[in-house]
Amino acid sequence: MSNEVKKTYTDAELDKMSNAELAALGTELDDVTVAYRKERFPLENDPQEKRAAAGINTWLAISLLAGIAFLGIYIFWPWQPKFHGDEGLWIFSLYTPLLGLTSGLAFIALGVAIVQYVKKFIPEEISVQRRHDGRSSELDRRTTTALLNDAWETSTFGRRKAMQGLLGGAGLFAGLMLIAPMGGLIKNPWKPRHAMDYHGDGTLWTQGWSMLRDNPGLKIYLGRDTGAVAEAHTNERGAKHYTTQGVSRLVRMRPEDLAAASMETIFPLLEEDVNDGDKYDPTRDVYEEHMHSLHGPRNPVMLIRLRSQDAARATERQGQEDFHYGDFYAYSKICTHIGCPTSLYEAQTNRILCPCHQSQFDALAYGRPVFGPAARALPQLPITVDEEGYLIAKGDFIEPVGPAFWERKS
Numbered sequence: 001m002s003n004e005v006k007k008t009y010t011d012a013e014l015d016k017m018s019n020a021e022l023a024a025l026g027t028e029l030d031d032v033t034v035a036y037r038k039e040r041f042p043l044e045n046d047p048q049e050k051r052a053a054a055g056i057n058t059w060l061a062i063s064l065l066a067g068i069a070f071l072g073i074y075i076f077w078p079w080q081p082k083f084h085g086d087e088g089l090w091i092f093s094l095y096t097p098l099l100g101l102t103s104g105l106a107f108i109a110l111g112v113a114i115v116q117y118v119k120k121f122i123p124e125e126i127s128v129q130r131r132h133d134g135r136s137s138e139l140d141r142r143t144t145t146a147l148l149n150d151a152w153e154t155s156t157f158g159r160r161k162a163m164q165g166l167l168g169g170a171g172l173f174a175g176l177m178l179i180a181p182m183g184g185l186i187k188n189p190w191k192p193r194h195a196m197d198y199h200g201d202g203t204l205w206t207q208g209w210s211m212l213r214d215n216p217g218l219k220i221y222l223g224r225d226t227g228a229v230a231e232a233h234t235n236e237r238g239a240k241h242y243t244t245q246g247v248s249r250l251v252r253m254r255p256e257d258l259a260a261a262s263m264e265t266i267f268p269l270l271e272e273d274v275n276d277g278d279k280y281d282p283t284r285d286v287y288e289e290h291m292h293s294l295h296g297p298r299n300p301v302m303l304i305r306l307r308s309q310d311a312a313r314a315t316e317r318q319g320q321e322d323f324h325y326g327d328f329y330a331y332s333k334i335c336t337h338i339g340c341p342t343s344l345y346e347a348q349t350n351r352i353l354c355p356c357h358q359s360q361f362d363a364l365a366y367g368r369p370v371f372g373p374a375a376r377a378l379p380q381l382p383i384t385v386d387e388e389g390y391l392i393a394k395g396d397f398i399e400p401v402g403p404a405f406w407e408r409k410s
């Protein structure tokens, strides 16, 4: 069939053709046979056309409003986390569902509008085309452009200004909805987010031990994790209930609690949160405070008790000469590579191994890296014992814990 179509045209001939003629020629050249084509609204000022356009505009307006609502909620709704018993918990609990509802509605309404437009305004057409090989000629390119122009004109979208505006607005807000959540990632990293506590003050260079920074008189024990959880109790009527009252997740440690050539993971334990030994009170509930300490992301510390003959040949970093207590050395457990827990202590070689990328640190040489990708020593926590013989921190780390970041000096 295509063999019968004239394939060569001069520019002058092409210039003389109308868009409709070029489009028709394009279909022929492409071996396209239009089997069926029907305009949706062939008559001007058809009331049905107006109704169809109004319906689509309504969907676009819904999408636009939902997009605006999403951004309004995202920016102005009280998003700060609330916990049980806090005022405003109910309002906060609506934050995520409202974001989901408004964004879902915006995208669904936009999708419905686009589908409706295609169904109601794009001419109904059934075409059949044969496949061609090879690159397109200039003629093909011109005629294809004409076909696209023709599709644009017959879609009638170009003359629907209200719909164009609404679609532009809805599309803009749909795009903003995709970008806006990234706003949550933009934070001032230097700004303290709360008073210093078991989680530090919210900046990268603080953690639970930093409570000693501005308050050197504070006593922070090296708390051992007992793994204790809420206990079941049976009341006088035989009913079972669970309580954390009297449950001590963290307990104080004495040097004699750790055998030579062994390691224990410890967490900061404030004096006021101690509930063990001679201070044990079965009616006190300090479980939540202990869990805050355990969940402080940079709190874990490896307390290592070296064999005495190994400790005798340990070297200290300048400024950290008195950070150890006898044979006891405390190193941050957060790998200085990218922050995994350096959980493996090999007593034979006195090396600390990070299982993530196999960095190794020398426990006899202030935790300096001796193998693998980590480039900085593990920060060392200064420790001692108090008058009762419990292990305590003497101060905060003197450098930030964890992976490097550009404010770091070490």
Ligand code: FES
Pocket: 335, 336, 337, 338, 339, 340, 354, 355, 356, 357, 358, 359, 372, 373, 374
């Ligand atoms: S995080 Fe420890 S070696 Fe990579």
